[in-house]
Amino acid sequence: xxxxxxxxxxxxxxxxxxxxxxSDASKLTPYIRAKQVAIVTNExxxxxxxxKLKSLLNDFDVIDIVLPDGEAFKNLQTLETVFDGLLQARHxxxxxxxxxxxxxxxxxxxxxxxxxxxxxxxxxxxxTVLSQVDSSVGGKTGVNHPLGKNMIGAFHQPNAVMIDTxxxxxxxxRELSAGIAEVIKYGLxxxxxxxxxxxxxxxxxxxxxxxxxxxxxxxxxxxxxxxxAEDEKEAGIRAILNLGHTFGHAIETHVGYGEWLHGExxxxxxxxxxxxSCRLGAISEDQVEQLQQLLKQxxxxxxxxxxxxxxxxxEIMAVDKKVLDSRLRLVLLEQVGKAVVTSEFDRGExxxxxxxxxSC
Amino acid sequence: xxxxxxxxxxxxxxxxxxxxxxSDASKLTPYIRAKQVAIVTNExxxxxxxxKLKSLLNDFDVIDIVLPDGEAFKNLQTLETVFDGLLQARHxxxxxxxxxxxxxxxxxxxxxxxxxxxxxxxxxxxxTVLSQVDSSVGGKTGVNHPLGKNMIGAFHQPNAVMIDTxxxxxxxxRELSAGIAEVIKYGLxxxxxxxxxxxxxxxxxxxxxxxxxxxxxxxxxxxxxxxxAEDEKEAGIRAILNLGHTFGHAIETHVGYGEWLHGExxxxxxxxxxxxSCRLGAISEDQVEQLQQLLKQxxxxxxxxxxxxxxxxxEIMAVDKKVLDSRLRLVLLEQVGKAVVTSEFDRGExxxxxxxxxSC
Numbered sequence: 001x002x003x004x005x006x007x008x009x010x011x012x013x014x015x016x017x018x019x020x021x022x023s024d025a026s027k028l029t030p031y032i033r034a035k036q037v038a039i040v041t042n043e044x045x046x047x048x049x050x051x052k053l054k055s056l057l058n059d060f061d062v063i064d065i066v067l068p069d070g071e072a073f074k075n076l077q078t079l080e081t082v083f084d085g086l087l088q089a090r091h092x093x094x095x096x097x098x099x100x101x102x103x104x105x106x107x108x109x110x111x112x113x114x115x116x117x118x119x120x121x122x123x124x125x126x127x128t129v130l131s132q133v134d135s136s137v138g139g140k141t142g143v144n145h146p147l148g149k150n151m152i153g154a155f156h157q158p159n160a161v162m163i164d165t166x167x168x169x170x171x172x173x174r175e176l177s178a179g180i181a182e183v184i185k186y187g188l189x190x191x192x193x194x195x196x197x198x199x200x201x202x203x204x205x206x207x208x209x210x211x212x213x214x215x216x217x218x219x220x221x222x223x224x225x226x227x228x229a230e231d232e233k234e235a236g237i238r239a240i241l242n243l244g245h246t247f248g249h250a251i252e253t254h255v256g257y258g259e260w261l262h263g264e265x266x267x268x269x270x271x272x273x274x275x276x277s278c279r280l281g282a283i284s285e286d287q288v289e290q291l292q293q294l295l296k297q298x299x300x301x302x303x304x305x306x307x308x309x310x311x312x313x314x315e316i317m318a319v320d321k322k323v324l325d326s327r328l329r330l331v332l333l334e335q336v337g338k339a340v341v342t343s344e345f346d347r348g349e350x351x352x353x354x355x356x357x358x359s360c
Numbered sequence: 361x362x363x364x365x366x367x368x369x370x371x372x373x374x375x376x377x378x379x380x381x382x383s384d385a386s387k388l389t390p391y392i393r394a395k396q397v398a399i400v401t402n403e404x405x406x407x408x409x410x411x412k413l414k415s416l417l418n419d420f421d422v423i424d425i426v427l428p429d430g431e432a433f434k435n436l437q438t439l440e441t442v443f444d445g446l447l448q449a450r451h452x453x454x455x456x457x458x459x460x461x462x463x464x465x466x467x468x469x470x471x472x473x474x475x476x477x478x479x480x481x482x483x484x485x486x487x488t489v490l491s492q493v494d495s496s497v498g499g500k501t502g503v504n505h506p507l508g509k510n511m512i513g514a515f516h517q518p519n520a521v522m523i524d525t526x527x528x529x530x531x532x533x534r535e536l537s538a539g540i541a542e543v544i545k546y547g548l549x550x551x552x553x554x555x556x557x558x559x560x561x562x563x564x565x566x567x568x569x570x571x572x573x574x575x576x577x578x579x580x581x582x583x584x585x586x587x588x589a590e591d592e593k594e595a596g597i598r599a600i601l602n603l604g605h606t607f608g609h610a611i612e613t614h615v616g617y618g619e620w621l622h623g624e625x626x627x628x629x630x631x632x633x634x635x636x637s638c639r640l641g642a643i644s645e646d647q648v649e650q651l652q653q654l655l656k657q658x659x660x661x662x663x664x665x666x667x668x669x670x671x672x673x674x675e676i677m678a679v680d681k682k683v684l685d686s687r688l689r690l691v692l693l694e695q696v697g698k699a700v701v702t703s704e705f706d707r708g709e710x711x712x713x714x715x716x717x718x719s720c
Binding site: 034035076079080083084087088090092093094114115116117118119140142145147148150151152153154155233318319321323324326 | 394395436439440443444447448450452453454474475476477478479500502505507508510511512513514515593678679681683684686
């Protein structure tokens with residue numbers, strides 16, 4: 001499987017994808033600038049892969065910073081412990097951070113790299129499907145605020161992304177499903193052929209067939225890299241990557257960070273976006289039904305959490321990052337395989353969609 | 361007095377300097393992007409100038425976020441209160457932050473702007489000499505960590521800098537002196553003619569003669585703008601702006617943030633850098649003596665705090681942001697009016713300088 005490149009001029013970087021990537025020091029070390037390396041990981045991943053990664057780094061001065069596991073810890077307080085570790089070890093501007101873990105670790109290590117001494121370099125080593133296909137690529141970093149997800153952060157591109165599909169062997173089923181939600185998203189927003197492939201191969205993916213996983217991860221990263229290269233800082237087209245995320249973030253914020261996995265919230269959110277797109281006449285009820293079936297085959301939720309009301313959604317969605325001059329913007333489907341970002345939708349249909357979904 | 365421009369391509373911005381700048385809405389409002397404005401200020405400045413600033417912003421939706429006053433509060437905890445205020449008021453990506461205050465407010469509001477929703481715009485309205493001539497210009501933002509000053513931050517350029525010299529009427533004498541330390545710095549590092557002017561006019565500056573203050577602030581900003589335009593992210597020449605700061609930050613960290621004003625620590629630090637430069641044969645003892653006299657006329661300290669040891673300095677300086685691959689780099693004088701950044705100095709002379717200064 002050839003490597004991919006995220007094409008951003010002098011900030012371009014490679015994505016290595018395959019079985020055994022993490023056994024190959026020659027892929028990793030060219031992207032480390034100087035002697036100091038700080039591996040940021042969490043309590044779950046450290047016992048599994050920290051020593052393996054360290055064994056590739058014998059020629060470097062390596063420290064590790066082990067964070068508690070979970071979205072509930074993706075905040076400024078935990079971030080400060082990363083700075084504590086870097087300063088206690090006297091890491092300077094030439095240090096390279098390596099994020100070893102899922103999306104939470106990647107987002108926090110990346111944001112720490114963006115801010116430490118006003119910016120140091122970092123490498124993503126994502127260990128979940130979700131982080132491999134989504135959060136490790138594209139340079140979005142940050143932490144949550146009690147009033148909104150990912151509200152504090154920076155655009156900070158990594159030097160490289162190293163995806164070893166072997167690590168997925170230890171991924172819990174629930175996390176696999178959550179990652180597949182983002183994979184399905186790429187088909188929906190910009191890759192109808194891939195969406196068809198997913199409908200045919202979802203069972204293989206859920207059975208962790210290696211070839212199918214490598215293909216799906218590679219194709220997802222390729223789709224994402226293309227969008228990011230067009231619009232690094234989300235001035236326009238990049239926002240389509242957030243299909244289902246406005247609804248999904250509202251769910252995550254409402255239930256408390258970590259209660260629902262990000263991918264689970266996105267799955268339910270994509271159904272809501274599809275339902276609204278259907279009400280607006282862009283896609284058919286059959287297509288919404290097909291999406292729900294696909295998500296169910298991936299063991300993903302297709303409804304918001306019990307008890308969550310339309311008011312809950314609207315209140316949290318009002319601070320969404322896509323809101324401009326108080327107008328809510330949403331990612332909707334123009335057709336299956338093509339998404340648009342728009343504030344030009346019938347607000348009544350949004351209300352009806354929320355009412356329908358919240359009373360199921 | 362004509363306005364200055366910080367020339368950074370599509371991120372260029374103006375610096376307005378003069379008496380009455382803050383009475384002129386037509387200067388400020390063109391730099392505000394949309395309806396939402398958040399003024400970040402502190403408890404000391406709010407009663408003095410918040411309403412005046414707000415009166416220029418009748419056409420906007422304005423909130424204010426009032427922080428406690430002082431370097432001791434320049435940390436991630438206080439920063440979080442800025443995010444709290446922005447999210448509670450549902451400010452979105454088009455909001456404009458206005459920093460109304462000294463260097464601490466400017467650094468924190470600027471860093472909040474860099475991070476809020478991964479980056480919003482901001483305007484600097486500095487109210488101290490120090491922030492007018494230094495921290496408001498050039499886009500360095502950030503907060504302190506217990507183990508090092510300004511260790512967490514971002515480069516984030518403002519849309520504009522509005523300097524009203526009238527606000528200096530309420531500036532305490534000690535703060536005036538602290539600001540003059542940075543003014544003297546510009547003469548020392550890159551502007552020998554200005555250094556001569558300062559020696560002739562220091563009494564007028566300390567007596568708050570308006571024309572002299574406007575001239576000194578304008579010339580300092582012009583010197584800084586030139587250096588920043590050459591090297592925005594401090595890959596090289598920009599580091600000369602830190603003359604005295606490596607020693608100075610060590611003092612601030614050692615005594616506890618806020619005990620010494622930043623400018624006071626920089627004054628003592630500049631003497632230390634000059635002494636070391638003299639030991640290395642670059643400048644004469646007379647020139648060191650002249651610098652000390654000038655600083656004394658500005659009521660600034662010329663020695664480190666009592667009881668601080670060479671070991672205290674070396675320990676804190678080891679995590680200075682200019683350290684590269686464990687080698688300490690310092691800003692030294694090649695001559696009066698010309699600074700260089702170098703790690704090529706006799707380490708023994710540094711030790712002797714520290715020993716001499718710490719035992720005075």
